[in-house]
Amino acid sequence: MDATPRPSCESPEPDLMLDEQLTAFTIAPVWERALALLQAHPKREILIDASRLKRIDDTGIAFLYELRQETRAPGTGVIIRNLSPELSALVPDYPASELGTRPESPPSRPAIEQLGYVTRRKMRQIGNWLDFIADCARTLGPLSRRGNPIRWRETLDIAAEAGANAVPIVLLIGFLMGVIIAFEIALVAREFGAVIFVIDGVGIAMLRELGPLMTAILFAGRSGAAFAAQIGTQKVNEELDAIRTFGLDPIHFLVLPRLLAAxxxxxxxxxxADVVGLFGGALVLIRFDIGLYQFYYRLLSVVELEDLFVGLLKAATFGLAIAAIGCRRGLTTGAGATAVGLSATGAVVTSIVCIVVLDGLFTILFDA
Structure with missing residues (x-):
């Protein structure tokens, strides 16, 4: 923007010539030159030519408004000439004092009204979840008998990707959990001469609780977030709309393979995780004079198949819950650059909370 001051004389030459644009990105040098002219010539009029001005935003309008409001002694001040009628009409009704003022905050709701609002919102969310679960259950059965079979190839691909890549971290965490639990219990049991019973605790804890629980948490962090991010990205890119346009059901096309894979x-x-956890516990107990054979035979005598089945049932339920939460979060992803990240984060947090709640329900159900 040409902000060069013009010579001050009796001729109609302007003191300041505005360029084609007067916006927040170009106004800084013009503002500086205008202030310099006002300070340098306090006893005469400052002439600003706006004949070139074609584009203006709210910052430029506020600037012109302030110049027009510059009141000094008679024969002084600021004269803006050659401003187009369209732009000139904006300036008189633009009080700069209101620029940037915050709107009044809405009045706060009474406590009972706020409670009702939150309750209604939560009930709506629960209803949406129940509808989603019903859609999944309905899609799993009848659609496979109407020429729309379950996509087993994609299911196996997802299972291979989610399972094979997770094996190293699951083995590491499972082994460390077995080592830690065995060592902590053995330190206390040794004081009472009951180290042999450490095998009971390690076996039951790994098979019924720690194995499925830790595996599910790892799966939620890896695959649950991935499911939400994948489907969320597809929604942001409007790929879900394209799937519906082709007459396909996103629940059957995207959700069911992930549920079955999980x-x-x-x-x-x-x-x-159970195997390496038990192996880690056995290695720790060698330090406490419990051999591998003794560990093995004691484990067989105290651990029943029911403990293994309960753990596997928990694991399958946890997997279904994680996949359902991840897919649901992906399907409800909003617009914007951060929406996919929020969906992935929400999927992990919700999955972990759901895992803990389900684990408590299983414990009450099978130990009651």
């Missing part, structure tokens, strides 16, 4: 993979990963 129900298959999490129990398998739990078995790996």
């Amino acid at each position: 129900a298959l993979v999490v129990p398998l990963l739990t078995v790996f």
Whole structure:
């Protein structure tokens, strides 16, 4: 923007010539030159030519408004000439004092009204979840008998990706959990000469609780977030609309393969975690004079198949819950650059809370 001051004389030459644009990005040098002219010539009029001005925003309008409001002694002040009628009409009705003022905040609701609002919102969310679960259950059965079979190839691909890539971290965490639990229990049991009973605690804890629980948390952090991000990205890119345009159901096309893959993979990963966890406990007990053979035969005498089945049932249920939460979060992803990240984060947090709640329900159900 040409902000060069013009010579001050009797001729109609302007003191300041505005360029084609007067916006927040170009106004800084013009503002500086205008202030310099006002300070340098306090006893005469400052002439500003706006004949070139074609584009203006609210910052430029506020600037012109302030110049027009510049009141000094008679024969002084600021004269803006050659401003187009369209732009000139904006300036008189633009009080700069209101620029940037905050709107009044809405009045706060009474406590009972706020409670009702929150309750209604939560009930609506619960209803949406129940509708989603019903859609999944309905899609799993009848559609497979109407020429729209379950996409087993994609299911196996998802299972391989989610399962094979998770094996190393599951083995590591499972082994460390077995080592830690065995060592902590053994330190206390040694004081009472009951180190042999450490095998009971390690076996039951790994098979019924720690194996499926830790595996599910790892799966939620890896695959649950991935499911939400994948489907959320598809929604942001309007790929879900394209799927519906082709007459396909996103629940059947995207959700069911992930549900089945999770129900298959999490129990398998739990078995790996159980095995390495028991092995880690056996290695720790060698330090407490419990040999591998003694560990093995004691484990067989105290651990029943029911403990293993309960753990695998938990794992399958956890897997279904994680996949359902991840897919649901992906399907409800909003617009914007941060929407996918929020969906992935929400999927992980919700999955972990759901895992803990389900684990408590299983404990009450099977130990009552």
